[in-house]
Amino acid sequence: MKKSLIALAALATVATAAQAQSSVTIYGIMDMGISSVSKVSASNASNSGSAVTSTATGTVTGLSNGGLSTSRFGFRGNEDLGGGLTAGFTLEGEILGDIGAQGNTATDLFHRGAFITLSQANVGSVRMGRINREDYSLGVKYDAFGGNNIGGWIASSNQGTVDLDTNVRVNSAVELKTASIGGLVLTYQHGFGETAGDATLSRTTVLAADYTQGKFGAAAVYTRLGGSTSSAADVKTTGFFASYDFTVAKLLGGYTQKETVGTAAKPTGYFVGAQVPVNAKVGLLAQYNAFDNDAGKKPSVYALGATYAFSKRTTGYVLGAKSSQDNGSSQEMLSSSKYYNFYSNAAGANQTAVSVGVRHTF
Numbered sequence: 001m002k003k004s005l006i007a008l009a010a011l012a013t014v015a016t017a018a019q020a021q022s023s024v025t026i027y028g029i030m031d032m033g034i035s036s037v038s039k040v041s042a043s044n045a046s047n048s049g050s051a052v053t054s055t056a057t058g059t060v061t062g063l064s065n066g067g068l069s070t071s072r073f074g075f076r077g078n079e080d081l082g083g084g085l086t087a088g089f090t091l092e093g094e095i096l097g098d099i100g101a102q103g104n105t106a107t108d109l110f111h112r113g114a115f116i117t118l119s120q121a122n123v124g125s126v127r128m129g130r131i132n133r134e135d136y137s138l139g140v141k142y143d144a145f146g147g148n149n150i151g152g153w154i155a156s157s158n159q160g161t162v163d164l165d166t167n168v169r170v171n172s173a174v175e176l177k178t179a180s181i182g183g184l185v186l187t188y189q190h191g192f193g194e195t196a197g198d199a200t201l202s203r204t205t206v207l208a209a210d211y212t213q214g215k216f217g218a219a220a221v222y223t224r225l226g227g228s229t230s231s232a233a234d235v236k237t238t239g240f241f242a243s244y245d246f247t248v249a250k251l252l253g254g255y256t257q258k259e260t261v262g263t264a265a266k267p268t269g270y271f272v273g274a275q276v277p278v279n280a281k282v283g284l285l286a287q288y289n290a291f292d293n294d295a296g297k298k299p300s301v302y303a304l305g306a307t308y309a310f311s312k313r314t315t316g317y318v319l320g321a322k323s324s325q326d327n328g329s330s331q332e333m334l335s336s337s338k339y340y341n342f343y344s345n346a347a348g349a350n351q352t353a354v355s356v357g358v359r360h361t362f
Contacts, residue, residue, distance in 0.1 A: 022079035031071050032097050033317070033357020035064035035150070037334065041346040063098040066149045066338040067355040068307070068317045070103070071095040072112055084121035090114070096338070103337055113169070120179075127175040133168045134175075134187045134208040135221045135239050135256075141210075142219065142241035142252045144273025144287045149335035150355055151303025151321030153254065153271045153289055159332035160345060161299055162267045162291035164256045165225075165237060167335075170204050183213040193226055200226050215245040234261045250275040265294045283307045285319075291331055299331035300324045313362065319355045 040060045065071055072095060078088035092112040094103025103111060115129030136147075136154070145152030158167045170191040178186045191204030203226035210219040219241040227233050241254040255270040273287035285305035292298045305319040321333045328348045336343045344351060 022077065024075060024077040026073070026075055027362065028073040028095075029069050029071055029359060029361050030095070030097060031066045031069050031357060031359040033064050033067040033355045034062070035067065035339065035342060035353065035355040035357075036061040037339070037342040037344070037351060037353040039344060039346060039349040039351050040342055041344040041349075060342050062341065064339055064342065064355055064357070065096050065098055065103075066335070067319050067357045068148050068315065068359045069146070070112075070149060070335075070338060071097050074112070084123075086117075086119050086121075088117045088119070090117070094337075111169075122179050124176065124178040127173075127177070129173065130169055130171050131173050131175055131189070133170050133204070133223065134189055134206045135223050135237060136166060136168055138208065138210060138219045138221055138239065138241055139166050139254065139256075142217070142243055142254050143271070144250075144252050144275050144285050145303060145305065145319075148319070149338040150319050150353055151301060151305070151333050152287060153273075155335050156289050156301040156321075156323075156331065156333045157256065157269050157271075157291070159334075159336060161297050161329040161331050162269055162293045164258050164267065164269050164291075165235070166256065170206075173204065180212075184209060184211045198230065201230070202226050202228050215247075216243070218242045233263070235259070236261065248276070267291070267293045281309045283309075293329070296327055297329040298326045299329040300326075301331065301333045303333070313360060315359045317355075317357055317359065319353075321353045323349075323351045325350055 036059060038059045040057060072092055074090060074092035076090050078086055081087055090113050091110045093110045094112050096103050113130060115127050115131050117125055117127045119125035139154055140147030143153040147154040149155050154167050157164045170189060172194055173189055173191040176188045187208040189206035193199060193202030195201035205224045206221065208219065208221040221239045223237045225235045237256060237258045239254060239256040243250060243252040251274050253272040257266055257268045259266045269289065269291040271287055271289045276284040278284060287303045289301040291300065301321060301323050303321040305317060308316040310316060323331055323333045325331065325348050330345045330347045332345060333351065334343055334353060
């Protein structure tokens, strides 16, 4: 009996130690605001989904999602395997708080990410699943608005006259990422097209380098997307980003060029922005996004913002954006999935948008 008790005690000790080495975290963001957008096209002025004439009809005011950050929920876990080796996973979905629904589509439970990671300290990591494409991740990092959904680079560079394909994730992907090598991190991503008989169809290839040293940061990324059929052309994008923190203000900028193989047009876009920490609680944001469809249309988007930190987890904000169309362009400045009932693509309509809201992280 005594031996049995000793054995059980030893087993319990081992189980407790193993349990202490692994953890699972539930996390998320809820971001809601009141927004007003001018010259919203009739086809997007309601949630009905019915197609009507796409003409500028007037201002829409109402409850909006994710002005500062996309609302989300997620599960993240990791286990210490010993010797600097760690295994982990992430499952992350989107929330539309104004209607209590999942973002994107009703069947995409973990649309924002679903992957497993194996990492080795001082070496790097391997990730498999649905992941952020690295040009998107770098765009978010160097965007003064941090990849928000109104006025920033990510919000306005992949919708409308100039679509630079900057807000994407990759299914069935493998990512290899190095640990920092003197401030340099290298990334390779491969998205399997999974097309029978031709591995090049719908294949994604990404190569990226991101360098950080003190107050300076710079990155470059190359992406190639395989056509979905043998007759469809591949699409290539190249991006460059940089930032410098002057303490009183952090300046950021970037440039992206997109090319459809076999065609002459090469649409481009660039942005310059600033983050200004007024004090411990107040921050100011500013950004200018410019686009060129390489066919005579050069729209732009201006954005300004202010944030107030009520606490480490709760932030209030005021954001404003304005589009300047050119030669009948229809460049957007709002995320169509978060601002779906404010979204507009009326040609030649210069829009203004204002959002006042609160973001809470948990």
